[in-house]
Every structure is written in structure tokens, then in C-alpha cells.
Amino acid sequence: MSKLIHVSGKRKSAVARATVKEGKGIVKINNINLEVYSSRLARMKIQEPLILAGQLASAVDIYVQVDGGGVMSGADAVRLAIGRGLAKYFEKEDLKQTFLDYDRMLLVADVRHKETCKPNDSKARAKRQKSYR
Numbered sequence: 001m002s003k004l005i006h007v008s009g010k011r012k013s014a015v016a017r018a019t020v021k022e023g024k025g026i027v028k029i030n031n032i033n034l035e036v037y038s039s040r041l042a043r044m045k046i047q048e049p050l051i052l053a054g055q056l057a058s059a060v061d062i063y064v065q066v067d068g069g070g071v072m073s074g075a076d077a078v079r080l081a082i083g084r085g086l087a088k089y090f091e092k093e094d095l096k097q098t099f100l101d102y103d104r105m106l107l108v109a110d111v112r113h114k115e116t117c118k119p120n121d122s123k124a125r126a127k128r129q130k131s132y133r
Helices: 040-059 071-090 093-102
Strands: 004-011 014-022 027-029 060-067
Touching: 004 071, 014 071, 027 040, 040 060, 040 071, 040 093, 060 071, 071 093
Parallel strands: 027 060
Antiparallel strands: 004 014, 014 060
């Protein structure tokens, strides 16, 4: 029986759920191959953990389902899910350390969100000026 890992990654309102299992290095996001997925910048962002893992990444198949958010927050969520999945699948401390040294956001979620708008205003912070003259 082959090893099967389920992990998730979040960014803003995007949630990515990844499955990592033994395979030939196939990466699919929402049943679309990584080579043709979304924009070039989003693809490059998603490929970072795969490049850092090197030969290890070609020994597993990764399937990701991503919902919510925009294109880039979805890419960040997928990147986090893939990073976590590879670290958990191989359980190698040096791989985990490589991810942390390169960018901590490959293993730890970025919890920042857009600040909500205040009542009777269209923006979160700056208030309307009043003129009494």
C-alpha cells in the first residue's frame, strides 16, 4: 500500500486541498496540468516548492483542489499546500529547513486579511473630511 498525504493551505479566502501520493511527478490543479494552469506568474509561484525539493518532487504525484479567492491568493494557497505536502510526505528535516530558509510561507500560512470597511464609510481607515465653512 502506497503512502497518501492530505494537506491544506489557505490565503485570504482561497483554500487549497492537496493530495500527495507515490507517482511520476504529475502536478494537477483543479484537474488541469501545472504546465497550462493560469498565468505565468502564478505558475512560477506554484513551482517554487517543487524546484526546491528537486528530485524528490519527481517521485510523487500531487493533486490540488483550490476554491475561493483570486488568481494570486489561489496560487499562494496551492504553493503552501504543496510545500506542506512535500514536507509531510518525505519527513526530512533538511527539506523542511530548505523551505524555511527560502520562504517561511511555504510551510506557514499568511493570516493577513483585508480590513473590513467601517460603518457609514466606503473605506477601512481614512475618514471623510468635514468642512464647516
